[in-house]
Amino acid sequence: MAQRQRMTIRDVAAEAGVSIQTVSRVLNSRPDVAPETLRRVQEVIQKTGYAPNMLARSLTQGRSHVLGVVAYGLEYFGPSRVVTAIERQAAEMGYGVSLNLILEPETGDVDRLLNTLRARQVDGIIWAIPEVGDNRAWSRTKGSELPVPVMLVGGMADLPALPSIGIDNEAIGRLATEHLLAGGSNKIAIVTGPLSWWEAQQRLLGWRKTLATNGLDVSDRLVFEGDWTVTAGEHGLQRLLDRCPEIDAIFASNDQMALGILYAAHRLGRSVPDQLSVVGVDNIAEASHFWPPLTTVYQPLGDAGALAVKQIDLLIGKSTQPRRTQDLPSEMTLLMPELIVRESARCLESVVRPAIEPAQRTAAAGS
Amino acid sequence: MAQRQRMTIRDVAAEAGVSIQTVSRVLNSRPDVAPETLRRVQEVIQKTGYAPNMLARSLTQGRSHVLGVVAYGLEYFGPSRVVTAIERQAAEMGYGVSLNLILEPETGDVDRLLNTLRARQVDGIIWAIPEVGDNRAWSRTKGSELPVPVMLVGGMADLPALPSIGIDNEAIGRLATEHLLAGGSNKIAIVTGPLSWWEAQQRLLGWRKTLATNGLDVSDRLVFEGDWTVTAGEHGLQRLLDRCPEIDAIFASNDQMALGILYAAHRLGRSVPDQLSVVGVDNIAEASHFWPPLTTVYQPLGDAGALAVKQIDLLIGKSTQPRRTQDLPSEMTLLMPELIVRESARCLESVVRPAIEPAQRTAAAGS
DNA sequence: CTGAAAGCGCTTACAG
DNA sequence: CTGAAAGCGCTTACAG
Known part of the structure; x- marks a missing residue:
């Protein structure tokens, strides 16, 4: 053999x-x-x-059949899902995956990374690093003159210079906040991720807009900036309650921080969800076994990863052919998140209707 | 540029x-x-x-400077740590990483995978799939006639036909059980992983041996076979308590199942650790925020991954040179786990001394 | 210190 | 339907 x-x-x-x-x-x-x-x-x-020998074949064909995948924090929930989905889809389409992990999302070493990938002759690059600070500035500067197609995974603040696919993070904030409103809460705080992260900003924005639409308080004392960790959730709750004891709900920007909040609430003797409703984001494996089981927002990260591969395959096909209309999908595709209702947030309606009108919902909540 | x-x-x-x-x-x-x-x-x-162009360079050199990494379950705790460490170490040593994920640990498609890797001319293969059932039979059949060096990550039942590196899983079971003994428990149950997994078997073995050494009950009614999920932990506790209500401690073979146990204990009104001590394995990020904070066993998975890369680099170097002594480290290297003491298991001693004699420990516990 | 030749293992036109 | 030639972009001896 x-x-x-x-x-x-x-x-x-x-x-x-x-x-x-x-x-x-x-x-x-x-x-x-x-x-x-x-x-x-x-x-x-x-x-x-x-x-x-694929190497020899690649040399003559001018195609390596390898995708360069750049990711950060494989040990965290989101990235591991995205990368898994990318690998699966890539394998299915006959691509190999060259995995390149960076240690910090705000790496200055984009150039070296890009050069390595270029040297390895990858057919395309999937950049699955979240937008943090200006760590995507390179995509505007030299994105268009890269030798191969690039897909960004995860949305970004400005319209990206490169085709991008992500989750609608503002919708995450909206879904969570609307659910809290529907449950009858009206002093809804938020523990955000680091605000240098686009995702964190967008979730905050969704929270803010939803509350503003309903004429509710969105002042800074209701905002605590966390760092995605359980500890941040703990500190967050304590701090928010210090500032504003009448808080009756919190939107935690991820499940880990939600866990910290539940933990702190337990310690402080605030019962969840009776005195405090909590909604998280991610739906980690443990979420359904928190006390109480966590209501959270699911992100279709696997879909995002798979779609990124399909898109880049298209782009690779095009860049091989005598490029015609140049109709690269250089816009941002956003996938919709989904609310998963469990028991950590009060829920007055028997059926959850995301399409319901805010006014109507508030009324129902108040009844 | x-x-x-x-x-x-x-x-x-x-x-x-x-x-x-x-x-x-x-x-x-x-x-x-x-x-x-x-x-x-x-x-x-x-x-x-x-x-x-690395492709051209590889073709002439007969070395791709790429490592084929085969893994399973990147979305789980262990694999994500191992793969992250592998990538980091590989990058540091100038290797690219070709990531190949399989959907089930007991895949029958080993041949196709091996062929793909061979076609891509990887310099070496790191096989980071846990041993489940006989999914490593191939390593004995054709392991020696593979065209490139292979390192297995994760220990295995029989002496492997290929060099292998893993965590001492029996020691995991021993450390956990000894700690429970030291806390004064003497009816110690176990919720195992699926027993087709080598890791699960070894942890069970460590538990069994430790109890037997201390003359304690190791009968089957104290063993519940789980599947690593939170739910398995829940069912496990309930079932074990049904069979044997005097159980005063449980060793959960991973943290997720430990969480399920804590959850069920809460529901059943058994206070942890007063009435029930619990020890897990992994030290996941949430572990320190369970209620109570989880005592658990840490596995140096990152070390294992990094070591695998260093070893295979050595093997690659050797296979390039005119192979001399053929002194491949074809044995199994096992790394030692560490106990992390928190609050989910009673702890009568102020200082934890892993080296303490069993008899002495039991005595102390009884005092 | 530097260059002309051969070759790595394939594929792509180009003949027949 | 099939084969001889050229070439992909490098490196490895081999001359000078």
């Missing part, structure tokens, strides 16, 4: 008594091979377990 | 007014280049942003 001495197309050709390009034809399943020849070559391939 | 038209070594040579192999010498920082020539070539490289 496998062998130590690597075998080449030449060996196969010799053994089958044909030329190497006939073998090549068989390998690439081209139609113009005589049935008998085909059989003979296939037999040899089968017998020897020959597998063509 | 970057350019659409890919530039080759030939372009650089022309622009610098030298031959291509002089450029090659500069690229590979060989000593035999005149200072002035060196300067001129470097200048051109700098100016044009030229990066040599």
Whole structure:
């Protein structure tokens, strides 16, 4: 089957008594091979377990069939889902995945990374680093002159210079906040992620807009900036309650911080959800077993990853062909999140209707 | 900087007014280049942003500088740590990482995977799939005739046919159980992982041996086979208590199941750790914020991943050289886990001394 | 110190 | 339907 001495197309050709390009034809399943020849070559391939050298193939074709995937924080929930989905979809489409992890989202070493990927001749790059600060400035500066297509995963503040796909994070904030309103809360605080993160900003924005629309308080004392950790949730609740004891609900910008909030609430003797409603984001595996089970917002991260691969495959196809309309989808595609109702937030309505009108909802909540 | 038209070594040579192999010498920082020539070539490289085509380089060198990493369940705690560490170490040593995820640990498609990796000419393979059932049978059958070095990550039942590195899972079971004993428990149950997993078996073994050594009950009614999920922990506690209400401690084979146990204990009105001590495994981010904070066993997974890369680099170096002593480390390297004491298990001793004698410990616990 | 030649293992036109 | 030639972009001996 496998062998130590690597075998080449030449060996196969010799053994089958044909030329190497006939073998090549068989390998690439081209139609113009005589049935008998085909059989003979296939037999040899089968017998020897020959597998063509992708490196050589890539060199002549000018395509490596490898996608460069750049990610951060694989040990966290979001990135691990995205990368898993990317790998799955890529494998399905015949791409290999070159994994490149960075240690900090705000890395200055974009250039070196891009150069490495270019040197490895990846067919396309999937940039799955969240937008933090101006860590995507490079996409505007030199995004357009990159030698290969790039897909950004995760939305960004300004219209991206490169095609991008992400989750609608403002909608996350809106869904969570609307649910809290529907549950009858009217002093709704928020524990955000680091506000240098686009995702954190957008979730805050969704919260703010929803409350403002309903004429409710959105002052700064209701906002605590966390850092995604459980500890931040704990400190957040304590701090928010210090500032404003009448808070009756909190939107935690991720489940870990929601856990911290539940923990602190327990310690402070605030019962959830009776005295305090909590909604998180992510739906981590443990969420349904928090006390109480956590109401949270699900993000279709797997869909985002898979879609990124499909899109970049399209772009790669185009960049190979004599580029015509140049109709690159250089806009931002946003996928919709979904609310998962459990028990950490009061829920006065028997049926959750996301499409309900705010006024109506508030009325129902007040009844 | 970057350019659409890919530039080759030939372009650089022309622009610098030298031959291509002089450029090659500069690229590979060989000593035999005149200072002035060196300067001129470097200048051109700098100016044009030229990066040599790794594919072409690999083809001539017979080395791709890519490691094939095969993993399962990147969305879970262990694998994500291992893969992260592998990528980090690989990048540091100049290797690219080709990520290959499988959907089920007991995949039958080992052959196709191995073929793909061979076709991509990876320099070595890191097989980071846990041993489940006989999913490593291939390593004995054809492990030795593989064209490239392979490192298995995660221990295995029989002495592996290939060099392997993992965590001492029996020690995990021992550390956890000894701690429970030290806390004064003497009816100690276990919720295991799926027993087709080597890791789960070993943890069970550690539990069993430790109890047996201390003359305590290790009968089957104290064993519940879970599947690593929170839900399994919940069911596990309920079931174990049904069978044997006097249970006063449980070793959960991972933190998720430990969470399920805490959850169920809360529901059943068993206070932790007063009536029930619980120890988990992994030390997930949330563990320190469970109620009560979870005592657990930490596994040096990052070390394992990094070590795997270092080892395979050695093997690759050897397989390149005219193989001499053939002293491949074809044995199993096991790294030691560490107990992290928090509040979910009673702890009578002020200082935890893992080296303490069992008899002495039991005595202390009884006092 | 530097360059002309050969070759890595394939594929892509180009003949027949 | 099949094969001889050229070439992908490098590196490795081999001359000078």
